[in-house]
Amino acid sequence: MFRNSPSLFRQGAPLLKLFFFLLVCAALIFSDYRLHATEKIRAFGQTILFPLQQLLSKPSQFAQNTVNYFVTRSAMRLELNKQSKEIEGLSFLANQAEYLISENEHLKKLLRLPQQPAVKTLAAEIIYNPNNPISQKVVINVGESDGVKAGMPIASDLGILGQITRVFSNSSEVTLLEERDFSIPVLVERNGLRAALFGVGRSAPLELRYINNLADLDVGDYLNTSGIDGTYPPGMPVAIITKIDRSSESSGAIVSCRPIAKINHYRHLVVLIYSPNNQVPVPTESETIKHKLKQKKGAQ
Amino acid sequence: MKPIVLKSTSYGVIILTILFGFLLNIFPFGNSDWVPDFMLVVLAFWVMQVPEKMDLTPAFFLGVLMDIQTSQYLGIHAITYLVACFLVIVWDRRLLNNTLLGQSFVMFQIFLIANAAQLFILWQMGTIREFSASYLMIPCVLQACLWPVLKKILSGHPAPIHHNPL
Numbered sequence: 198m199f200r201n202s203p204s205l206f207r208q209g210a211p212l213l214k215l216f217f218f219l220l221v222c223a224a225l226i227f228s229d230y231r232l233h234a235t236e237k238i239r240a241f242g243q244t245i246l247f248p249l250q251q252l253l254s255k256p257s258q259f260a261q262n263t264v265n266y267f268v269t270r271s272a273m274r275l276e277l278n279k280q281s282k283e284i285e286g287l288s289f290l291a292n293q294a295e296y297l298i299s300e301n302e303h304l305k306k307l308l309r310l311p312q313q314p315a316v317k318t319l320a321a322e323i324i325y326n327p328n329n330p331i332s333q334k335v336v337i338n339v340g341e342s343d344g345v346k347a348g349m350p351i352a353s354d355l356g357i358l359g360q361i362t363r364v365f366s367n368s369s370e371v372t373l374l375e376e377r378d379f380s381i382p383v384l385v386e387r388n389g390l391r392a393a394l395f396g397v398g399r400s401a402p403l404e405l406r407y408i409n410n411l412a413d414l415d416v417g418d419y420l421n422t423s424g425i426d427g428t429y430p431p432g433m434p435v436a437i438i439t440k441i442d443r444s445s446e447s448s449g450a451i452v453s454c455r456p457i458a459k460i461n462h463y464r465h466l467v468v469l470i471y472s473p474n475n476q477v478p479v480p481t482e483s484e485t486i487k488h489k490l491k492q493k494k495g496a497q
Numbered sequence: 498m499k500p501i502v503l504k505s506t507s508y509g510v511i512i513l514t515i516l517f518g519f520l521l522n523i524f525p526f527g528n529s530d531w532v533p534d535f536m537l538v539v540l541a542f543w544v545m546q547v548p549e550k551m552d553l554t555p556a557f558f559l560g561v562l563m564d565i566q567t568s569q570y571l572g573i574h575a576i577t578y579l580v581a582c583f584l585v586i587v588w589d590r591r592l593l594n595n596t597l598l599g600q601s602f603v604m605f606q607i608f609l610i611a612n613a614a615q616l617f618i619l620w621q622m623g624t625i626r627e628f629s630a631s632y633l634m635i636p637c638v639l640q641a642c643l644w645p646v647l648k649k650i651l652s653g654h655p656a657p658i659h660h661n662p663l
Contacts, residue, residue, distance in 0.1 A: 211553055215583045218557045222579070225561070225572035230622060235571045242565035246523070250566075253524050325525040327567040328532050330616075330632050331624045334568055363568070370568055377624075399528070461527070 243365040254324050316430045317470040324368060333373040333399055340367045348428055350469045356434035356457040358466055374456050375399060383435050384423040388413055391423055394436060403436055405452035410443050430471045506547050514539050523566055530632040533639035537581060542647055544585045545592050556582040573615055581611035597645050605641035612637055
């Protein structure tokens with residue numbers, strides 16, 4: 198009886214196949230995590246999946262369009278009246294802003310400060326929000342063909358939302374502020390204190406790290422982009438300080454912040470096409486390694 | 498008495514149902530931890546039902562596709578799918594000789610092991626710092642609940658043949 202009892206191998210369990218594919222998986226994970234060498238596979242897969250993703254984002258759009266269609270004419274007329282009044286008020290403000298901009302330019306010329314380049318914008322729509330426990334990302338419907346490049350900032354009407362981290366031909370992937378270890382250089386609006394803001398993870402407050410216990414910060418302070426990194430245009434609102442913990446045990450204060458832009462709310466956002474003209478070459482790790490190798494070769 | 502001819506499910510039905518599962522997977526539910534993996538349930542069902550047509554190879558490729566979709570490190574979902582499908586093959590007698598409810602319980606264990614394997618790898622890589630109980634459990638419970646539904650929908654298909662004869 199016992200002799201004939203089926204062993205695991207005689208049952209035909211595909212152990213060999215399992216080990217082979219697990220090895221392939223391990224190789225894939227390693228090349229993705231350490232070497233970032235799988236972008237081509239990703240781009241290929243994304244082009245296959247793009248039509249499906251587009252199709253699946255349609256139902257909600259369709260529902261919206263139907264609702265819009267049944268908005269009555271009278272409601273439209275009311276809205277139009279309201280808006281024309283608003284435009285009157287805004288045009289007055291715009292005149293003032295124009296005056297301020299020209300004055301600002303003139304003063305900057307006097308002081309010989311570099312001019313801020315104008316920020317162009319590109320409207321985009323979120324296709325979907327990948328379900329992934331370790332990252333906070335959205336995929337938008339503009340890509341390489343629209344002139345989008347990796348690193349461009351993303352904003353909504355209220356403030357900065359995140360940054361483009363991967364570009365495909367017709368879509369691109371945006372990493373949101375809440376992503377763990379996402380960092381953005383900021384300036385405290387009230388006193389100009391420079392700091393770096395970090396993401397902590399899904400629905401956790403953002404953290405202002407490396408802050409002295411005695412730093413002049415207060416709950417309710419606004420944090421704007423500083424523009425020092427050359428990635429984000431200066432003066433865009435990012436977050437508000439919500440809590441400061443100046444415990445004596447740790448060397449620094451623990452500062453929690455809330456993003457100003459509503460991160461998980463709307464379908465539409467804006468890509469900021471921004472290239473400052475005072476760019477300095479960024480030292481990269483790979484170059485220094487190459488340099489060292491060259492030095493070694495030279496020594497030999 | 499008419500001879501009983503056991504016809505295997507055609508590839509068309511398998512591909513269509515898996516595609517449907519995939520479409521449900523990529524439906525924009527948002528980034529929340531409760532969303533079940535519909536495609537994994539369909540895949541596991543076909544691996545149980547027609548093991549001669551579905552095995553670990555499609556599981557691997559569908560897993561990689563899912564990784565691209567969720568912008569996960571390539572291979573993470575693939576490992577989940579491989580582990581789940583392997584367990585379905587190894588535990589096929591435990592599944593096939595069971596009632597519908599019993600099958601659901603076995604499938605719950607399989608989904609739980611596969612999901613735990615995924616979380617364990619992510620944890621080892623240092624990308625998550627703690628096990629999230631809700632992410633581990635809720636999708637598995639929902640997938641196990643989907644199992645009888647799927648079984649009822651696709652039960653018009655011929656009875657499975659034990660591919661591991663005793």
